[in-house]
Amino acid sequence: MPARSTSNVARKIFLIATEESGDRLGANLMKVLRQRLGGAVRFEGVGGQSMAREGLVSLFPIEELSIIGLAAVARQLPKILRLIRQTSRAVTQASPDILVIIDSPDFTHRVARRVRARDPSIPIVDYVSPSVWAWRPGRARAMCRYVDHVLALLPFEPEEYRRLHGPPCSYVGHPLTEQTGTLRPNADEQKRRDEAPPVLLVLPGSRRSEIRHHMAVFGETLGRLRDEGVAFELILPTMPHLLEAVSEGLKSWTVTPRVVIGEQEKRAAFRIARAAFAKSGTVTLELALAGVPMVTAYRTGAIEAWILIRAINVKSVILANLVVGENVVPEFLQDDCTPEKLIPALRDLLEDSPSRRRQVEAFAGIDNIMSTGNQPPGVRAADIVLETLRKARGSN
Known part of the structure; x- marks a missing residue:
């Protein structure tokens, strides 16, 4: 032609x-x-x-x-x-x-x-x-x-x-680089980030299947963390079309998060959060740009897990880690996604620990890395x- x-x-x-x-x-x-x-x-x-x-x-x-x-x-x-x-x-x-x-x-x-x-x-x-x-x-x-x-x-x-x-x-x-103003705190929001009890975001997924796989283990982990005497204010951002799935999953939780709905409410929660407990995915890059340290986890069905485990050839599946060039964000995938492994990592994140400081320092350089x-x-x-x-x- x-x-x-x-x-x-x-x-x-x-x-x-x-x-x-x-x-x-x-x-x-x-x-x-x-x-x-x-x-x-x-x-x-x-x-x-x-x-x-x-x-x-x-x-x-x-x-x-x-x-x-x-x-x-x-x-x-x-x-x-x-x-x-x-x-x-x-x-x-x-x-x-x-x-x-x-x-x-x-x-x-x-x-x-x-x-x-x-x-x-x-x-x-x-x-x-x-x-x-x-x-x-x-x-x-x-x-x-x-x-x-x-x-x-x-x-x-x-x-x-x-x-x-x-x-x-x-x-x-990445389009997220144009939205950092909505992700990062002003002076009052930074003050809340630093106050007790710390705000902990819980982000179980952006799809119904992810919510179904994560809600039980996330809820058990957070309940046991609270039972161990760790104080936190829990916020769960979600979207309107996922609210029913989230509400169903929350029925088994012994801790009660404040559920916020919609993109604006989610960004507002990011700006006051001291830490996040999130499923892996694009949200990890969003949290990194917001300067929020995180613990990440992911579970899927047995057949899909079997395929992915044999197919993945990177040292980390966390976008935040891949962008900053080092594995600063802990990830707990499939069989490692258990309360026994997640609780110590979350406790570290809510304290002024070396692992928390390492994430904060790595995320401070992300603007230069992603600059256009x-x-x-x-x-x-x-x-x-x-x-x-x-x-x-x-x-x-």
């Missing part, structure tokens, strides 16, 4: 985001691309409410792909495959100037491979790297066949792509998308 010059017409950009976090990234990218192109752009694709507010009419509601767990995926496989086929056909029929796939690699990469096979002239950018540094490292080299550029949210990822012989990869910055200079992540991402488009199309 011949290269198309689009210098005098509106660019057509196809975006695919199937999760809420990717939807927010996609919406910000659309906003910056519209500014960069002076409004001469048309968007098509798959997205959620945030991208809809920027003018995208989604091919299907992204809630159709809200599937968690291997068993659920197996049951829904025919529908997933149908949506992959539908989306890849829509891309090639639209013949966009560029395709941007955003996170959700199990879905978006399957679409990208089909698009590349049908129309190799469409450049493809992958916004949010799959965790090739943690498991399935062979994906990096395989991505060279269907991804032209990777936009990384974590500063160590470009070097990992070079090491693994993957496609070009650029660090554009004067360019916000969305701007860096948009500029690379447009540069990739220009290189592929041979236009100015």
